[in-house]
Amino acid sequence: MVRKQLSKGEARRIAIAAQALHKARPAGEVDQRHIRRVVQTLGLLQLDFVNVLIPAHYLVVFSRLGPYQRERFNQLIYRSREFTEQWAHEASIVPMDTWPLLEYRRKTFKPWSSSPITKLGVDAGYLDRVIEIVRQQGPITSRDLPPFNEPKRKPGEWHRSVPRWSLEFHFGAGRVAVADRLPNFQRVYDLPERLIDEEYRTQCWSDDDARRELLRRAATACGIATARDLADYYRMPPRDAEPRLSELVEEGVIAEVSVEGWAETGYLAAGASIPRRVAAAALLSPFDPLIWFRPRTERLFGFHYRIEIYLPAHKRKWGYYVLPFLLGEQIVARVDLKADRRSATLLVQAAHLEEGADALNVARALSRELRELSSWLGLMAIKVGRRGSLARTLRQAVAAGAHGHAV
Numbered sequence: 001m002v003r004k005q006l007s008k009g010e011a012r013r014i015a016i017a018a019q020a021l022h023k024a025r026p027a028g029e030v031d032q033r034h035i036r037r038v039v040q041t042l043g044l045l046q047l048d049f050v051n052v053l054i055p056a057h058y059l060v061v062f063s064r065l066g067p068y069q070r071e072r073f074n075q076l077i078y079r080s081r082e083f084t085e086q087w088a089h090e091a092s093i094v095p096m097d098t099w100p101l102l103e104y105r106r107k108t109f110k111p112w113s114s115s116p117i118t119k120l121g122v123d124a125g126y127l128d129r130v131i132e133i134v135r136q137q138g139p140i141t142s143r144d145l146p147p148f149n150e151p152k153r154k155p156g157e158w159h160r161s162v163p164r165w166s167l168e169f170h171f172g173a174g175r176v177a178v179a180d181r182l183p184n185f186q187r188v189y190d191l192p193e194r195l196i197d198e199e200y201r202t203q204c205w206s207d208d209d210a211r212r213e214l215l216r217r218a219a220t221a222c223g224i225a226t227a228r229d230l231a232d233y234y235r236m237p238p239r240d241a242e243p244r245l246s247e248l249v250e251e252g253v254i255a256e257v258s259v260e261g262w263a264e265t266g267y268l269a270a271g272a273s274i275p276r277r278v279a280a281a282a283l284l285s286p287f288d289p290l291i292w293f294r295p296r297t298e299r300l301f302g303f304h305y306r307i308e309i310y311l312p313a314h315k316r317k318w319g320y321y322v323l324p325f326l327l328g329e330q331i332v333a334r335v336d337l338k339a340d341r342r343s344a345t346l347l348v349q350a351a352h353l354e355e356g357a358d359a360l361n362v363a364r365a366l367s368r369e370l371r372e373l374s375s376w377l378g379l380m381a382i383k384v385g386r387r388g389s390l391a392r393t394l395r396q397a398v399a400a401g402a403h404g405h406a407v
Contacts (some may be wrong), residue, residue: 004257006266006274011224011259012300012329013275014268017048018223019290020064021326022278032076038064039083043221043233044092046287047085049185050309052321053337054377055091056285059323063282067376068306081197085171085178085187088234089292098217099196100203101210106174115380116170117162130166131175139179139190142167159186211236212244219254219269221289225296226264232293262299281365283323283335283373291331293323303331303354319350319387327365333390335366337379346374350387351394359390363397371401 006014016022020041026034038061039045048056058070077083077093086102087109088094092100111117112150117127145163167189170176177195180188181316192201205213218233219225225233231241245267248254284291286307291297297305305324308316319336326332336350348370353359367382374382384395 004255004268006224006257006259006268008260008300009329010274011262011266013278014223014272015225015290015300016165016278016280016326016329017273017275018221018244018269021280021290022275023281024279025064025066026263029203030065030072031322032072032080034065035068035073035076036082039077039093040095041221042289043217044088044094044289046089046289046292047091047093048287049100050321051185055185056287057281059283059285060288062373062376063284063288066372074181081195084162084196087172089232089289090235096196096200098214099200100205103174103205104207104210106172108395109172109174111172113171116121117165126162127166127169131170131286134170134176134189134191135289138194139188140167141182141186141188178299208244211240212247215241215244216248216253219267220272221247222265222267222269224257224259224273226262226266226299228264229293230267232296278329280326281369282326283337283369284326284331285323286321290326297331301331305334318352322350325362325366325369327357327362330354330357330361333366335370335390335394336387339378339379344378344380346370346377346379346382348382348384348391348398350385351390352388353390353393359393360397361392363393366394367397367401370398375391 001345020038042060043214045060050056053059058073060225061073065265082096083093084096084099086094086099087105088098088102121280130145130348133145137144142161142164146168147163167176167187169339171178171189174192176189177192178187179195180192201317214234215230218230221233227242227245228238230245231238239316245254249256249267253270257268259266291305294305297303303324309320318334321338322334322336324331324334329367332354334352334354335348338347338349340347351366353362370382382398384391384398386392
């Protein structure tokens with residue numbers, strides 16, 4: 001069979017459309033139906049609670065829907081029994097029907113080598129006691145558990161407590177699940193049988209069938225992808241993914257295609273649309289599924305992106321918390337953002353224009369997104385710093401928008 005040939009532009013448009021970034025935002029107020037549709041379309045939201053701007057999973061939804069009430073999000077995710085948290089890409093929010101698909105990972109879960117469970121030799125007796133406390137008391141946090149006699153920490157040393165690690169260990173193995181998140185983002189845990197409907201707890205999937213279904217969902221969410229892209233979506237080793245992808249090709253769920261400039265085979269999801277143009281305009285979280293696998297980001301957009309939070313300040317090229325700006329079908333800028341809540345100001349600490357992009361058009365579109373973002377975050381002003389090739393033009397566009405006239 002002759003493979004379909006796709007251009008780079010077609011591949012980009014397919015990917016953007018599959019991720020629900022090209023559609024017009026709701027004309028009225030965003031409700032739970034819109035939020036539900038986004039999470040189901042993406043298949044998962046990676047959790048990240050760096051709060052220099054807003055936790056990443058909230059921003060992923062904002063990028064697609066615009067302003068919404070975060071309490072509606074929390075109600076849907078933690079009180080509707082439609083979604084749960086699991087290790088999926090990383091720690092993620094997933095639809096409830098994903099729970100049985102991840103059983104093969106829960107049953108082989110092991111604590112990280114740096115975990116006190118391993119390093120301090122936390123015994124089975126303490127871990128069993130944790131489960132018994134959850135069973136007796138219902139929803140708990142790590143503060144509700146008895147202390148563990150661990151060595152004193154060295155000055156400046158930080159790590160999670162043994163009670164917290166113990167709950168996370170049981171979470172990874174599926175013996176507890178997440179019932180809620182407190183305002184400080186701390187997890188509240190309970191037994192799965194109290195949180196997850198029996199139909200999902202009792203479903204049995206073979207390991208291969210579960211992997212194949214996860215890859216099908218990844219293909220639908222990506223639209224077009226390579227084998228590495230699809231394996232990464234649910235953090236699956238490529239050697240486990242490749243046989244299942246071949247089966248999905250045979251079933252007609254995905255089709256092998258050639259994409260201009262791609263060295264690897266592309267897989268096109270059945271039913272994926274190829275828009276003639278896309279009208280996206282979105283600031284993207286560093287953990288947005290469109291860009292979280294950096295080789296895919298470079299392949300689709302020619303955009304090299306690394307988050308620099310963990311680098312010393314003098315080694316950062318772009319900034320501390322840098323968001324790519326998607327306009328149309330290209331990533332045209334990157335901005336280092338911070339919500340200064342004391343002064344109620346959205347700080348644009350640096351604004352960098354990508355090569356070949358039109359500064360004036362980008363600045364106008366970006367200033368609109370920044371105004372919408374700052375309003376959603378309850379911030380009263382936007383302050384654009386002087387770092388970056390786009391800073392001056394963006395500062396003028398933001399000022400013009402504030403005064404209601406064009407640059």
